Amino acid sequence: KAGVTQTPRYLIKTRGQQVTLSCSPISGHRSVSWYQQTPGQGLQFLFEYFSETQRNKGNFPGRFSGRQFSNSRSEMNVSTLELGDSALYLCASSSTGTGVTEAFFGQGTRLTVV
Amino acid sequence: AQSVTQPDIHITVSEGASLELRCNYSYGATPYLFWYVQSPGQGLQLLLKYFSGDTLVQGIKGFEAEFKRSQSSFNLRKPSVHWSDAAEYFCAVVLTGTASKLTFGTGTRLQVTL
Numbered sequence: 001k002a003g004v005t006q007t008p009r010y011l012i013k014t015r016g017q018q019v020t021l022s023c024s025p026i027s028g029h030r031s032v033s034w035y036q037q038t039p040g041q042g043l044q045f046l047f048e049y050f051s052e053t054q055r056n057k058g059n060f061p062g063r064f065s066g067r068q069f070s071n072s073r074s075e076m077n078v079s080t081l082e083l084g085d086s087a088l089y090l091c092a093s094s095s096t097g098t099g100v101t102e103a104f105f106g107q108g109t110r111l112t113v114v
Numbered sequence: 115a116q117s118v119t120q121p122d123i124h125i126t127v128s129e130g131a132s133l134e135l136r137c138n139y140s141y142g143a144t145p146y147l148f149w150y151v152q153s154p155g156q157g158l159q160l161l162l163k164y165f166s167g168d169t170l171v172q173g174i175k176g177f178e179a180e181f182k183r184s185q186s187s188f189n190l191r192k193p194s195v196h197w198s199d200a201a202e203y204f205c206a207v208v209l210t211g212t213a214s215k216l217t218f219g220t221g222t223r224l225q226v227t228l
Contacts, residue, residue, distance in 0.1 A: 090158065103216060
């Protein structure tokens with residue numbers, strides 16, 4: 001069974017640009033969550049999608065958005081990039097419907113904003 | 115405030131020595147508890163989880179963790195550390211009703227000396 005796939009692995013963008021990151025969950029998993037990891041703030045929850053609907057949202061500005069497609073693949077978009085958006089962005093998938101199950105993480109996308 | 119605390123930022127142990135990484139949580143109810151490991155530049159790998167039942171849980175790679183309700187702790191242990199265990203370890207919780215939303219501790223970096 002293939003794991004969680006995130007593309008691209010590395011990105012370099014200029015301040016003010018926008019970026020889209022992609023995540024393909026484990027087959028059969030309908031929940032996709034996104035996390036931002038930085039040395040200063042650690043691992044922070046961005047949002048979670050389940051069956052194409054945002055189910056949970058963290059405390060990030062509206063520049064951070066996401067969506068989920070009918071095949072459970074998810075994209076995350078960051079508009080008007082700032083230097084502080086440089087981070088490792090991790091996607092996790094889980095099979096949970098109403099209960100709690102473990103989340104499986106992808107390798108991450110390393111975003112550098114210059 | 116609700117939080118997950120990993121008191122040790124950095125731990126160094128000799129190969130073959132035992133290991134204990136500490137994790138404390140501050141929540142009104144018992145959360146769902148997890149330990150993840152992250153190698154440099156990689157995503158997170160689930161080591162073990164506690165949902166309910168037996169308070170001593172076994173995980174992958176020879177790790178185990180013990181849930182102690184009275185101490186609000188979920189410490190990770192390994193009897194004999196291998197050089198390949200050098201990585202960063204994260205304790206995480208999911209609160210009831212928040213589905214897949216993980217709240218992480220700040221992590222403990224493990225260094226293994228030969």
